[in-house]
Amino acid sequence: METLGIFSDVDSAARAVDNLVREGFTESQITSLTSVPYPAGVLVINKHRSWFRWLALAGGIAGTLAGFSLAAGTAWVYPVQTGDKPIISSYPTAIIAYELTMLFAMIGTIVGMFLEMKLPTLKKRPYDPAIADGCIGISLTIHAEGERITCEPGVRPGECIGGVASLSASQQKERAGEIMRAAGVLRIIEEERQ
Amino acid sequence: MSDTGVTPKSASQLNDEMLSSMRPPTKRWFILAFFLGLVVAWGLGAFTWQVTHGMYVTGKNRPCMWALYITGFVFWVGMSHSGTMVSSILRLSQANWRRPILRAAEAMTVFSITVAGLFPLIHLGRNWIFFYLIPYPNQRGLWPNFRSPLLWDMMAITTYIIGSSLFLYLGLLPDLAIVRDRSIGWRRTLYTILAMGWRGSAHEWSVYHKASTLMAALIIPVAVSVHSIVAWDFAVTVVPGWHSTIFPPYFVIGAILSGIAAVITLMIIIRRAFHLEEYLTAQHFDNMGKLLLMISLLWAYAYFVEVQTTWYAHEPIEWEVFQFMAGKYTLPLIIMLIGNAVLPITAMCFKKLRRSIGMMLVVSLWVNVSMFLERFLIIVPSLSHKNMPFMWNVYHPSLVESSVNLGALAGFALMYTLFCKLFPIIGVTDVRELEVRQAEVAMGRARLASIAGKDE
Numbered sequence: 082m083e084t085l086g087i088f089s090d091v092d093s094a095a096r097a098v099d100n101l102v103r104e105g106f107t108e109s110q111i112t113s114l115t116s117v118p119y120p121a122g123v124l125v126i127n128k129h130r131s132w133f134r135w136l137a138l139a140g141g142i143a144g145t146l147a148g149f150s151l152a153a154g155t156a157w158v159y160p161v162q163t164g165d166k167p168i169i170s171s172y173p174t175a176i177i178a179y180e181l182t183m184l185f186a187m188i189g190t191i192v193g194m195f196l197e198m199k200l201p202t203l204k205k206r207p208y209d210p211a212i213a214d215g216c217i218g219i220s221l222t223i224h225a226e227g228e229r230i231t232c233e234p235g236v237r238p239g240e241c242i243g244g245v246a247s248l249s250a251s252q253q254k255e256r257a258g259e260i261m262r263a264a265g266v267l268r269i270i271e272e273e274r275q
Numbered sequence: 276m277s278d279t280g281v282t283p284k285s286a287s288q289l290n291d292e293m294l295s296s297m298r299p300p301t302k303r304w305f306i307l308a309f310f311l312g313l314v315v316a317w318g319l320g321a322f323t324w325q326v327t328h329g330m331y332v333t334g335k336n337r338p339c340m341w342a343l344y345i346t347g348f349v350f351w352v353g354m355s356h357s358g359t360m361v362s363s364i365l366r367l368s369q370a371n372w373r374r375p376i377l378r379a380a381e382a383m384t385v386f387s388i389t390v391a392g393l394f395p396l397i398h399l400g401r402n403w404i405f406f407y408l409i410p411y412p413n414q415r416g417l418w419p420n421f422r423s424p425l426l427w428d429m430m431a432i433t434t435y436i437i438g439s440s441l442f443l444y445l446g447l448l449p450d451l452a453i454v455r456d457r458s459i460g461w462r463r464t465l466y467t468i469l470a471m472g473w474r475g476s477a478h479e480w481s482v483y484h485k486a487s488t489l490m491a492a493l494i495i496p497v498a499v500s501v502h503s504i505v506a507w508d509f510a511v512t513v514v515p516g517w518h519s520t521i522f523p524p525y526f527v528i529g530a531i532l533s534g535i536a537a538v539i540t541l542m543i544i545i546r547r548a549f550h551l552e553e554y555l556t557a558q559h560f561d562n563m564g565k566l567l568l569m570i571s572l573l574w575a576y577a578y579f580v581e582v583q584t585t586w587y588a589h590e591p592i593e594w595e596v597f598q599f600m601a602g603k604y605t606l607p608l609i610i611m612l613i614g615n616a617v618l619p620i621t622a623m624c625f626k627k628l629r630r631s632i633g634m635m636l637v638v639s640l641w642v643n644v645s646m647f648l649e650r651f652l653i654i655v656p657s658l659s660h661k662n663m664p665f666m667w668n669v670y671h672p673s674l675v676e677s678s679v680n681l682g683a684l685a686g687f688a689l690m691y692t693l694f695c696k697l698f699p700i701i702g703v704t705d706v707r708e709l710e711v712r713q714a715e716v717a718m719g720r721a722r723l724a725s726i727a728g729k730d731e
Contacts, residue, residue: 116453117286117711127478134485156421176427176430176431176504177421177430180434182429183496183500214290214456215286215454
């Protein structure tokens with residue numbers, strides 16, 4: 082369940098994040114929604130390890146194989162004997178393999194990026210068009226009572242989950258609302274129940 | 276109010292100004308689009324005439340079977356080169372002045388490579404069987420021969436069209452979300468689909484930046500390979516004047532020169548048309564002028580090396596081509612040398628001239644006219660005076676070929692004009708990011724602008 086607070090400036094948004102963390106919510110539960118990227122730590126700390134580049138690499142390898150198959154493979158299947166020249170010519174094969182390597186790597190990058198961002202999404206998520214005009218959204222993912230949050234390796238569940246996790250979802254939401262209001266939120270948008 | 280006494284603009288104001296190109300079209304815009312449409316129609320009419328009457332309507336004849344269409348092809352491929360290249364290099368080097376010019380450069384790449392891709396198809400004798408080029412299992416018992424550089428071209432151009440379109444789209448993604456949030460009706464539906472549900476979360480931005488950097492790194496070698504492959508179309512033959520090892524780097528340098536000049540021309544037009552003087556400042560033209568100077572020096576060096584080597588070796592058939600070019604095409608040769616070397620090298624040495632919009636327009640336009648002539652002078656004289664003197668001939672372009680080339684130029688301009696109305700022509704988030712990261716700090720007696728660096 083997601084709660085989104087809309088702030089008019091960076092300072093009030095940062096104050097809200099500080100107070101939410103002080104209350105016991107964890108950094109992993111909080112994210113910012115902005116129309117321009119802010120340097121890490123100005124609003125939130127993003128500790129996600131990115132994996133999409135592996136997909137770009139996989140795309141590149143697939144492209145090399147595809148290019149090699151297209152140029153060398155088809156020359157081998159449909160041999161055209163020209164003088165004493167080899168059936169499979171390494172120079173053109175390398176060119177075709179190179180082009181397809183780069184093409185597939187670029188496609189892999191874009192596809193991987195969207196997969197990692199979990200976009201496009203069919204689920205309606207809290208958002209406010211005022212963000213486009215410079216407002217800052219602070220989004221808090223509230224976990225229902227008893228629901229476990231996935232902790233990062235090496236972090237104990239007690240440290241990871243945060244103190245407020247023992248409260249019910251509605252109580253957590255209420256606390257978060259109070260903190261955001263104290264920090265100067267313009268409005269709070271709740272995630273619509275599916 | 277800032278310390279300098281100037282009230283900083285709000286995000287909303289900045290959005291309004293930078294998205295001014297997307298305001299409802301004016302009467303002048305419609306007139307321009309209609310005029311460009313007419314020229315495109317004229318070009319299409321000429322092409323239809325060629326298809327229905329045969330290739331004799333062109334000026335091509337033995338031995339000059341590559342002429343104005345291939346000139347157009349090489350010219351447009353070259354122009355496409357620099358947009359993505361400039362954008363990628365400036366992105367990777369974190370040059371902050373890049374921000375307002377990236378979109379114009381990236382869009383230029385996509386549209387010019389699209390136009391370039393049409394020329395080999397127009398140049399084909401029987402255009403309607405162009406799909407014979409595509410490798411797929413068929414009942415014709417034919418399979419494209421990958422030993423042919425024309426197939427390398429097809430693969431390289433396909434890769435570059437897809438890659439540069441993805442690169443353009445990637446840069447547009449956060450801006451599409453801004454436009455989505457500020458639009459209504461069919462435009463909102465369009466931008467909602469294209470923005471893919473982007474909200475600008477910290478995680479999205481982090482992944483986005485990594486993907487942008489990776490794409491920038493991937494697209495540079497593709498751009499270099501595309502023009503090298505186009506150069507190999509010539510260099511791997513044994514035609515005098517073409518069979519030269521310097522051709523690929525020489526082509527790449529020429530392409531960058533042409534592309535940078537085109538970006539400058541487009542910056543001037545966009546700046547004037549959409550009143551973006553605050554965003555495309557004299558500083559941007561100054562920096563682009565320095566780039567132009569550097570690449571022009573490189574081009575002059577490459578051209579000198581090529582001619583000097585041929586002159587020193589004095590191999591009869593090679594030298595004959597140069598003599599024929601200098602004798603028959605003296606005026607285009609002089610225009611080309613002035614436009615590609617003498618003018619940019621002398622003019623761009625002076626800061627005052629680099630900051631003069633009028634001068635930059637003259638130089639950038641002349642560079643591209645010269646680059647078109649350079650492509651022509653590479654192709655036509657070499658083919659006209661090949662190894663067999665009994666076949667020597669002089670090529671004269673026909674009205675059909677000139678019309679198709681003119682139509683291509685108008686097609687490029689029309690696509691660009693439509694793009695400006697539908698999509699942000701200035702990278703809104705890129706420019707606003709700088710505003711966010713920028714602050715004034717006191718140092719001694721002065722207050723200096725300071726910019727927060729990378730996240731890592």
